[in-house]
Amino acid sequence: xxxxxxxxYQSTPKLRDPEENARRIVAAAAAARADLLVTPELSLTGxxxxxxxxxxxxxxxxxxxxxxxxxxxxxxxxxxxxxRGDAGVHYNTAALVEAGRVAFRHRKLYLPTYGMFEEGRFFxxxxxxxxxxxxxxxRAGVLxxxxxxxxxxxxxxxxxxxxxxxxxxxxxxxxxxxxxEAGGRFASADVWERMARVTAQLYGVYVALANRAGVEGxxxxxGGSVVxxxxxxxxxxxxxxxxxxxxVTLDPEEVRRARxxxxxxxxxxxxLTMRLLARLVExx
Amino acid sequence: xxxxxxARVAAVVGGVVRQAVEDAxxxxxxxxxxxxxxxxxxxxWCGAALGPERVFSVAPPPRDAxxxxxxxxxxxxxxxxxxxxxxxxxxxxxxxAAERKALLAHPANKTALLLAAAVPPEPLLPLGDLxxxxxxxxxxxxxxxxxxxxxxxxxxGIDRLDAALIEHLDRRRPAEAxxxxxxxxxxxxxxxxxxxxRFARRRxxxxxxxxxxxxGVDYFA
Numbered sequence: 276x277x278x279x280x281x282x283x284y285q286s287t288p289k290l291r292d293p294e295e296n297a298r299r300i301v302a303a304a305a306a307a308r309a310d311l312l313v314t315p316e317l318s319l320t321g322x323x324x325x326x327x328x329x330x331x332x333x334x335x336x337x338x339x340x341x342x343x344x345x346x347x348x349x350x351x352x353x354x355x356x357x358x359r360g361d362a363g364v365h366y367n368t369a370a371l372v373e374a375g376r377v378a379f380r381h382r383k384l385y386l387p388t389y390g391m392f393e394e395g396r397f398f399x400x401x402x403x404x405x406x407x408x409x410x411x412x413x414r415a416g417v418l419x420x421x422x423x424x425x426x427x428x429x430x431x432x433x434x435x436x437x438x439x440x441x442x443x444x445x446x447x448x449x450x451x452x453x454x455x456e457a458g459g460r461f462a463s464a465d466v467w468e469r470m471a472r473v474t475a476q477l478y479g480v481y482v483a484l485a486n487r488a489g490v491e492g493x494x495x496x497x498g499g500s501v502v503x504x505x506x507x508x509x510x511x512x513x514x515x516x517x518x519x520x521x522x523v524t525l526d527p528e529e530v531r532r533a534r535x536x537x538x539x540x541x542x543x544x545x546x547l548t549m550r551l552l553a554r555l556v557e558x559x
Numbered sequence: 560x561x562x563x564x565x566a567r568v569a570a571v572v573g574g575v576v577r578q579a580v581e582d583a584x585x586x587x588x589x590x591x592x593x594x595x596x597x598x599x600x601x602x603x604w605c606g607a608a609l610g611p612e613r614v615f616s617v618a619p620p621p622r623d624a625x626x627x628x629x630x631x632x633x634x635x636x637x638x639x640x641x642x643x644x645x646x647x648x649x650x651x652x653x654x655x656a657a658e659r660k661a662l663l664a665h666p667a668n669k670t671a672l673l674l675a676a677a678v679p680p681e682p683l684l685p686l687g688d689l690x691x692x693x694x695x696x697x698x699x700x701x702x703x704x705x706x707x708x709x710x711x712x713x714x715x716g717i718d719r720l721d722a723a724l725i726e727h728l729d730r731r732r733p734a735e736a737x738x739x740x741x742x743x744x745x746x747x748x749x750x751x752x753x754x755x756x757r758f759a760r761r762r763x764x765x766x767x768x769x770x771x772x773x774x775g776v777d778y779f780a
Binding site for chain 2: 390391447448449450451452455457458459460489490491492493494495515516
């Protein structure tokens with residue numbers, strides 16, 4: 276099982292301009308020389324597209340060709356797009372693109388519709404959580420932003436024996452006076468990094484958090500993308516403003532090492548979890 | 560407040576202003592400059608984000624000009640009230656913004672936006688998510704309409720007033736509990752002020768988001 280060269284492109288997507296955003300992603304992939312390039316949530320369209328959801332939606336079934344020259348040529352690339360679904364329902368989707376075609380797809384499962392978020396008005400909810408192989412022997416799963424706040428999903432991926440959890444996010448900045456040791460960091464950025472580190476350490480997996488930067492309307496996205504090793508240490512961190520590409524070589528030996536002598540993952544009992552949940556959910 | 564925090568806030572506000580100007584296809588920002596510390600801070604941050612040549616400050620018109628205009632409008636009735644001066648200032652700002660194809664901005668702070676009797680109608684409120692006490696830490700002093708300044712006095716100072724507001728808004732404690740630290744008269748007056756302007760605050764200009772509950776973004780009370 277060879278090392279995996281991972282690149283995280285912390286982008287600042289131009290709202291409602293997928294062609295321009297795709298050009299930037301293609302350029303980042305060409306410069307990175309990676310086995311897998313990861314981008315943030317809705318990296319092709321920008322986040323708050325509002326009523327333009329239908330106009331910007333694309334078919335993204337596995338095997339579909341996407342209309343962006345060069346996308347996925349230099350490296351398999353995880354992009355965020357609006358997927359045109361059946362019956363007028365569209366999805367907030369992560370698509371793995373290889374040589375212009377969709378090779379894997381994850382539809383966002385949890386759509387935040389509270390406070391400043393309105394995703395439930397525009398998107399349908401995904402219904403599955405699958406894994407893919409970014410390189411020989413490697414298994415990875417994708418979560419999109421709010422998905423990561425539901426730890427059962429990371430648990431399911433861990434039970435599926437992933438080595439890498441990719442989190443594609445468009446995390447808005449909140450609490451500018453509360454974050455960072457010296458101040459000057461959004462508190463929400465601290466929370467995201469803490470979640471990535473805890474998840475990595477709990478399950479002995481790499482976590483790659485690709486969070487976007489830039490501004491849409493009143494909202495500033497916090498950047499601060501990170502790649503976290505399976506021992507919970509931060510291997511690379513993006514700036515809080517502006518674009519950046521993080522390049523990290525993931526070593527399968529580090530995954531093995533993080534799971535030894537600890538045996539939490541080995542000893543975890545999904546049947547016990549199912550029984551306990553069934554009792555709660557169904558009174559069984 | 561650390562220097563790093565101050566610099567970050569300036570950068571975030573500047574980034575939102577820059578994007579707003581770009582989205583609107585505007586030439587820059589016209590700022591209603593009432594001589595307050597908020598106006599100085601907003602001018603500084605907008606200038607850093609856009610370049611000073613794209614920030615146009617409009618000072619209040621001279622008193623005699625206000626009186627002359629109001630007298631003419633009222634058919635010779637003398638004695639211009641303060642509200643007349645503020646409205647004339649606003650009108651001059653609108654004219655300048657239209658002439659220069661710029662966005663009109665008001666420097667009000669969050670405390671004033673939450674508690675004042677009137678909400679500024681300008682489309683851009685760059686300091687609208689900074690409490691008055693935070694402006695004081697950044698700029699050395701603060702300002703607000705007279706009724707808000709009176710509330711601060713009643714509360715025992717702007718720090719106490721803002722601390723109670725933060726407890727209610729950002730930490731989401733029920734108003735009665737969050738404001739319990741204030742003297743009873745201040746508590747009642749603050750509750751009344753929050754209630755009085757709640758509909759006006761639902762339609763508000765662009766406020767760069769800094770906190771957990773920002774007017775116009777995710778403050779729905």
